[in-house]
Amino acid sequence: MGKIRAFTMPKWGIEMTEGTIAEWMFGEGDSFTRGDLICLIETDKITNEVEAEYDATIRRILVAGGGEPEPVGALLAVFDDGSASDAEIDDFIAAFKPAEGGVAEGRQKKKEGKPKEAGIEGEEDKPRAITIETNRPISPEALKLAQAEGIDIADIHGSGRGGRITFQDVQQAMRGPSTRSPKGTAVLPDETSVFASPLARRLAAIHGIELSGVTGTGARGRISKKDVLAKVPEPVASSGATPAFGAPFEAVENEPKVIPFDKIRKIVARRLTQAKQTIPHFYLRVGVKADALLELRKTANLVLGVKASVNDYIVMAAAKALAQHPDVNVQLHGEEIHSFPHADVAVAVASPKGLVTPIVRQANRMRIDQIASRTKELIGKAKDGKLGFEEMDGGTFTVSNLGMFGIENFDAIINPPQGAILAVGSAERRAVETDGGDIAFATVISMTLSVDHRAIDGAAGAQFLATLKSLLEEPETLFA
Amino acid sequence: MAKMMYRDAVRNTIFQEMKRDDSVVVLGEDVVGGMGTPGGPEAIGGIWSTSTGLFGEFGADRVIDTPISESAIVGAAGGLALSGKRPIAELMFADFIGVSLDQIWNQIAKFRYMFGGKTKCPAIIRCIYGAGYNAAAQHSQSPHAILTGMPGLKVVMPSTPADVAGLLRQAIRDDDPVIFMEHKALYGVQGEVPDDPDFCIPFGHARLTRAGQDVTILATGMMVGMAESAADTLAENGIGCDVIDLRTTSPLDEEAILDSVEVTGRLVIVDEAPPRCSLATDLSALVAQKAFASLRAPIEMVTAPHTPIPFARELESAYLPNPDKIEAAVRKALAYN
Numbered sequence: 139m140g141k142i143r144a145f146t147m148p149k150w151g152i153e154m155t156e157g158t159i160a161e162w163m164f165g166e167g168d169s170f171t172r173g174d175l176i177c178l179i180e181t182d183k184i185t186n187e188v189e190a191e192y193d194a195t196i197r198r199i200l201v202a203g204g205g206e207p208e209p210v211g212a213l214l215a216v217f218d219d220g221s222a223s224d225a226e227i228d229d230f231i232a233a234f235k236p237a238e239g240g241v242a243e244g245r246q247k248k249k250e251g252k253p254k255e256a257g258i259e260g261e262e263d264k265p266r267a268i269t270i271e272t273n274r275p276i277s278p279e280a281l282k283l284a285q286a287e288g289i290d291i292a293d294i295h296g297s298g299r300g301g302r303i304t305f306q307d308v309q310q311a312m313r314g315p316s317t318r319s320p321k322g323t324a325v326l327p328d329e330t331s332v333f334a335s336p337l338a339r340r341l342a343a344i345h346g347i348e349l350s351g352v353t354g355t356g357a358r359g360r361i362s363k364k365d366v367l368a369k370v371p372e373p374v375a376s377s378g379a380t381p382a383f384g385a386p387f388e389a390v391e392n393e394p395k396v397i398p399f400d401k402i403r404k405i406v407a408r409r410l411t412q413a414k415q416t417i418p419h420f421y422l423r424v425g426v427k428a429d430a431l432l433e434l435r436k437t438a439n440l441v442l443g444v445k446a447s448v449n450d451y452i453v454m455a456a457a458k459a460l461a462q463h464p465d466v467n468v469q470l471h472g473e474e475i476h477s478f479p480h481a482d483v484a485v486a487v488a489s490p491k492g493l494v495t496p497i498v499r500q501a502n503r504m505r506i507d508q509i510a511s512r513t514k515e516l517i518g519k520a521k522d523g524k525l526g527f528e529e530m531d532g533g534t535f536t537v538s539n540l541g542m543f544g545i546e547n548f549d550a551i552i553n554p555p556q557g558a559i560l561a562v563g564s565a566e567r568r569a570v571e572t573d574g575g576d577i578a579f580a581t582v583i584s585m586t587l588s589v590d591h592r593a594i595d596g597a598a599g600a601q602f603l604a605t606l607k608s609l610l611e612e613p614e615t616l617f618a
Numbered sequence: 619m620a621k622m623m624y625r626d627a628v629r630n631t632i633f634q635e636m637k638r639d640d641s642v643v644v645l646g647e648d649v650v651g652g653m654g655t656p657g658g659p660e661a662i663g664g665i666w667s668t669s670t671g672l673f674g675e676f677g678a679d680r681v682i683d684t685p686i687s688e689s690a691i692v693g694a695a696g697g698l699a700l701s702g703k704r705p706i707a708e709l710m711f712a713d714f715i716g717v718s719l720d721q722i723w724n725q726i727a728k729f730r731y732m733f734g735g736k737t738k739c740p741a742i743i744r745c746i747y748g749a750g751y752n753a754a755a756q757h758s759q760s761p762h763a764i765l766t767g768m769p770g771l772k773v774v775m776p777s778t779p780a781d782v783a784g785l786l787r788q789a790i791r792d793d794d795p796v797i798f799m800e801h802k803a804l805y806g807v808q809g810e811v812p813d814d815p816d817f818c819i820p821f822g823h824a825r826l827t828r829a830g831q832d833v834t835i836l837a838t839g840m841m842v843g844m845a846e847s848a849a850d851t852l853a854e855n856g857i858g859c860d861v862i863d864l865r866t867t868s869p870l871d872e873e874a875i876l877d878s879v880e881v882t883g884r885l886v887i888v889d890e891a892p893p894r895c896s897l898a899t900d901l902s903a904l905v906a907q908k909a910f911a912s913l914r915a916p917i918e919m920v921t922a923p924h925t926p927i928p929f930a931r932e933l934e935s936a937y938l939p940n941p942d943k944i945e946a947a948v949r950k951a952l953a954y955n
Contacts, residue, residue, distance in 0.1 A: 277873065279880035279912070297908055299872045305880040306911035 142222050142230045143194065145215040147208050148179070150186060150527060156207040157181045159214060160401065162199060169195040169220065177203070177214075178401055182555075183531050185405050195220040197227050275302035283308045334361035337440070341366045402492045414551050418591040421549050424603050425582045428565050431613045432581060438506065446510035448583075449485070449539045452562055454509050454616055455609040457481035457501035460535055463602040467534045468557040470593045475557075478534045484553060485513055486538035487520040494520045495553055497533040506616070541565060547584035557593040560606075561586040583610075619812060625805040627779040628668040628744075631786045632706060634815055636676055642790060643698060644672055645682040646691055646708030646744075653683045665710065666746060666805060692718035692743060696726045699741035704790055712745035712799065713759045726795045727770030738793045742786075748840055748890060749938055750803035755926035758934070760891045762838070763900070765797045766867040772796045772821055773868040777842035779809035781865060784819030791818065801839040822869035826878075830858020833948045834878040834885045836901055838864050841888040841939060848944035859948060867897055875901065876909050883914035884951040888939050893921040915954035918947040 147157050160178040164170055171193045179186050194217035201214045208214065213234050216227055268288045270281060276291065280303050284291050287308075294311045296303040332349040334342070338361045342349045347369050354361035399407065431451055439446055460467040460481035469476045481502045484495040496516035501509055519525045538550045539562040547563035563584035570580045585606075589599045609615055622630065636642045649669040652661035663670045673681040684691050688709055695707035709715060715722070722743065729739040745765075749758035766773045772794055776782045782800070789796040811817075827842065828835075828849040837845040842863040849859035860878040864871060879885050885905055889898035898919045905917060920939045928934050 277877045277880055279877065298876060302873065304876055304908055306909055309911040 142197075142216060142218045142227065143192075144213055144230075144234055145176075145217055147210050147212045147214055148188070149210045150181065151183075151531060153531075154181050154183075154210060156209045158207045159201050159203045159205065160185055160405070161203040164196050166196055166199050169193070180405060184527050185401065186527065194218060197222065198231065200231070275300060277302065277304050280305045280308045287312055332361065333359060334366075335363065337363050338366045340443075341370075345370045400491070406492050409554075410551050413554050417552050417554065419549075419552060419588050420591050420596065420599075422587040422589065422596070422599050422603055423547065424585050424587075424607055425568075426585060426607050426610045427570070428581045428583045428610065431610055432565070434613045442507045444507040444510045445514075446506050447513075448541070448565070449537065449562070450506060450510045450513055451613065451616070452539065452560075452610065453483050453485060453498060453501055453513065453537050454504070454506055455606055455613075456535060456537055456560055457483050457498075457504075458616065459602055459605040459609055461502040462605055463598065465598045466558055466589075466594055466602040468593050469532070469534060469555040470557055470590060471555055475593050476555075481535060482533045484530075484533035484536040484556070485516065486536060486550075487517050489520040489523065491523055494525060494530065495533065495536055496520055496525050496529045497531075536560070537562065541583065547586055549586050550588050552588050552590050557590045558599065558602075559588045561588065619810040621808055622779055622811055623805065624776075624779045624782055624800070624807045624809070625666060625668050627782040627809075627811050628786060628800060629670060629672070630811075631783045631790075632669070633672060633675070635787060635790045636672065636680065638815070639704065639790075641702060642704045642706065643680045643682065644669055644676075644706045644708070645684055645694060645698075647684055647686055647710050649673075649708055650678075650681055650683045664708075666800075666802070668744075668800075668805075669708070688714045688718040689721055692721040692726070692741075695741040695743065696721055696729075696739060699726070699739040699795070700729065700737060704740050704742075706742045706744060706790065708744045708746070710746060711757050712747035712761055713756050715745060715761055715765075722765075722771070722795075722797075723768055727768050730794065731770060739795050740793050741795045742789050742798055743795070744798045744800060746800050746802050748801040748803055749922075749927050749934060750840065752929065752931050752934060754929040758927040760799075760839075760889075762797075762799055762867055763891055763896045765799075766897060766900070770795065771868060772866065773799065774821065774866050775799045775801075775838040776865065777801075777804065777837075777839050777863050779807065780811050781819060781825070781863075783811045784817050785821075785865065787816075788818040788820060792821070799839065803840050804843075807843075819865070821866045822871050824865055824871035824874035825863040826860060826874070827863050828853075828859055828861035830860050830882070832858045832882055832884065833951055834860045834862065834875070834882045835888060835944065835948070836862050836864060836875060836885070837888040838867065838897070839890065841890055844939060844941050845888050845944055848941040848948065851941065851945055852948055857948065857952065870904075872904065872908075875905065879905055879909045880912045883912050884948075884954075885913070886918045886920060886944065886947045886951055888944055889919065889921045890939060891922060892924045893919060894924055896921065915951045918951045920944050920947045 158180045160180040162177045163175050170176060170190050172190050174190045176188050176190050179188055196215055197218055198216040200216070201208055201212070213231065216230060218227070267286050270285050270291060272291060274291065275296065275298070277298070283289070283305060289308055289311055291303060291308070294303055294307050295301070297307055298304050333354060334349050335356070339349065341363060342352070345366070347366055349361060352361050352365050352369055355365055356362040428448070431448065435446065435448065435451060461479070464477045464479060467478050467481050469478070480500040482497050482499050483501045484497045486493060486495050496519070498504070498509060498512050498516070504512070516525070516529065519529070533553070533556055535556055536553045536559040538559060540548060541562050541564035544564050546566065548561050550559045550561040552559050565581045565583045567579050568582045569577050570582070572578045587599055587603055632644060648664050650659045650673040651663035651670065653659045655661055659673050660670070669681065684694070691707050691709065695705040698705040709718070726739050726741055729737055747760050747762070749760070751758065762773060762775060765771055772792065774785050774789060774796060776785050786798060789798050827846055830849065830853065835845045835849060842861070845861045849861045852859055860882060862874055862878060887898040887901050889896055891897065893899065898921050902917045902919060905913070920943050922937050922939065928937055
């Protein structure tokens with residue numbers, strides 16, 4: 139009889155108490171091999187792919203996909219090598235006692251170090267096993283390995299004291315010599331032959347422009363920022379074929395391309411529907427004068443040598459304002475409000491797989507350059523689909539910015555369990571009244587705060603927005 | 619077997635060996651204890667009480683009070699050893715080994731090698747070392763790493779009264795120079811010591827004091843007891859630790875270390891000295907090189923921080939490794955995957 143194994147609800151992170159099987163990739167009776175995607179498990183934070191840790195056959199699925207949440211350790215399915223009888227499977231299920239931690243592990247989750255027990259079950263017998271009789275010095279583990287794998291130790295050169303053979307020596311002998319060919323030397327870029335400003339060098343590196351091909355227009359032929367920017371190719375819109383003038387209009391086929399929801403979109407759709415339907419949203423709107431911020435950003439970026447975006451500054455200001463208003467820096471868990479001293483600010487990112495919200499942790503304690511590099515890293519990972527669970531888990535607030543698309547303002551849906559989300563619109567030139575009563579133009583960014591009224595009252599949200607506005611309008615206070 | 623303290627095991631072994639062999643002599647600061655005071659010799663006893671009664675039995679020719687000069691003590695020991703004696707020199711505080719470093723490093727450690735093996739230098743330098751006595755930065759240090767790094771010396775760090783007896787007798791009978799490091803905080807520790815007057819423990823044989831299959835813990839001197847205490851706590855939680863008392867850092871029992879790591883795959887090294895260029899980093903390098911294939915987690919080190927030893931009692935206890943820190947390191951090693 140083959141070994142029957144339980145597949146239970148895994149535990150990802152301390153806070154996880156239950157999870158839901160979103161979808162099974164295999165049905166009962168199907169076999170999978172190690173590394174196959176077995177199923178998707180959804181928690182209140184994230185959906186994880188569960189990979190097989192060994193080859194097996196699915197004998198019984200006890201919890202179907204898309205059902206109710208199951209507690210951690212609950213029996214989800216039973217696997218074996220396909221040889222056990224149905225009665226044996228039934229007995230196994232009847233005798234199963236839930237324990238914490240699953241058998242299969244998610245991508246983000248690593249195995250717990252478990253103390254070894256005598257006689258590990260399920261280990262296969264190696265037919266190649268031999269008995270080695272030798273008077274050469276060899277460590278007990280090395281001898282055990284050599285015997286189990288049938289390695290002739292006569293050819294092994296021992297690296298231990300007095301030529302004693304270690305476990306590592308036997309393992310090396312099993313692997314054979316490396317076949318990787320050396321990569322050779324590298325050529326360092328010649329910094330001296332090209333006369334260019336540091337900013338121009340950085341821009342050239344960002345846009346992949348060869349500086350030797352750029353003509354410098356600065357003093358004594360020095361390559362400056364604008365010389366490099368002139369070389370940056372403008373994206374050209376492709377012009378479709380225009381029908382000849384005077385020809386009559388002809389309708390063409392307009393069949394829809396059907397795109398079924400993928401897993402991510404299913405979850406995004408479900409969670410947003412749930413959030414919009416169950417959370418009593420209310421909205422607070424404010425216009426923030428951004429001229430001082432835009433001016434300061436230019437100087438600060440040059441001085442600090444970073445490329446911090448306006449959004450990075452908004453994240454920083456929001457984080458600092460949240461730290462001053464812990465009654466807005468909250469998560470809502472059932473009938474409890476969890477108010478945090480530090481602001482873990484999630485940033486909404488459009489990734490190829492859909493909307494993701496990676497988190498800049500303790501953004502209120504970061505300098506602007508740290509925020510800029512962190513958001514850059516997270517956005518990069520989001521675009522590559524490489525965000526880890528811990529990079530999206532939790533968060534106390536979200537900033538969603540569509541200003542770069544020219545959106546004036548919009549209302550965002552709260553990302554539970556957070557209590558609020560800030561929707562940032564574009565910076566627009568608007569006529570405003572000056573202190574002296576004249577009319578002048580100012581750059582104004584519209585912001586809308588969506589608030590969960592169960593956790594945060596209107597006055598608290600308004601006070602938070604007032605702090606945020608004053609931080610952004612007097613941006614030097616961000617560096618105080 | 620007789621129950622006795624660590625300090626008595628030092629004294630008794632020296633006493634027995636002086637009885638057995640006339641060439642064994644003792645020298646150091648105030649080893650007579652009270653010489654020149656109104657009460658006369660032995661009226662007070664040396665500050666560590668590790669030579670009490672020797673003067674009365676063997677006299678001023680074999681129990682020699684010296685000036686307060688480590689270079690003189692070690693230099694004299696080297697000369698005595700070259701001329702056929704078996705001197706046991708005592709450095710009251712190992713911290714002051716610096717002023718006798720030429721005598722140890724360039725002379726005693728090198729004689730046999732530089733004379734092509736035609737001479738030998740069976741000198742013992744007893745170094746009283748270690749923290750835990752609120753004795754501040756100049757009287758609490760553990761300089762075993764620099765001494766272990768000197769070829770030509772054997773370095774012994776006993777952790778129990780029995781090991782003191784077996785290793786000190788081996789050191790006295792050994793024909794090479796031996797640095798015998800006694801931890802001052804262990805002097806009052808009691809333990810069973812074999813009665814056999816020829817009880818010797820050969821150098822380079824580590825002692826496995828606790829056996830487990832999950833993590834290997836390496837320790838010496840006072841750190842052994844702390845490692846054992848951490849291992850006992852962990853054992854109650856089902857985590858098994860191999861605790862290895864190295865006993866001698868030179869020669870080193872490489873096999874004991876590698877064999878254990880090949881089973882456990884996880885290593886915690888406990889060292890009382892600061893972490894840079896230390897015994898802990900040396901052992902870590904050994905395992906990283908020769909048992910890389912067996913390691914399943916980064917090697918953890920529990921050491922003092924890279925600072926002088928603080929005087930304040932609270933700071934000193936925060937400075938030193940302790941069972942809680944060792945337990946945390948073991949759990950960290952186990953948590954890695």
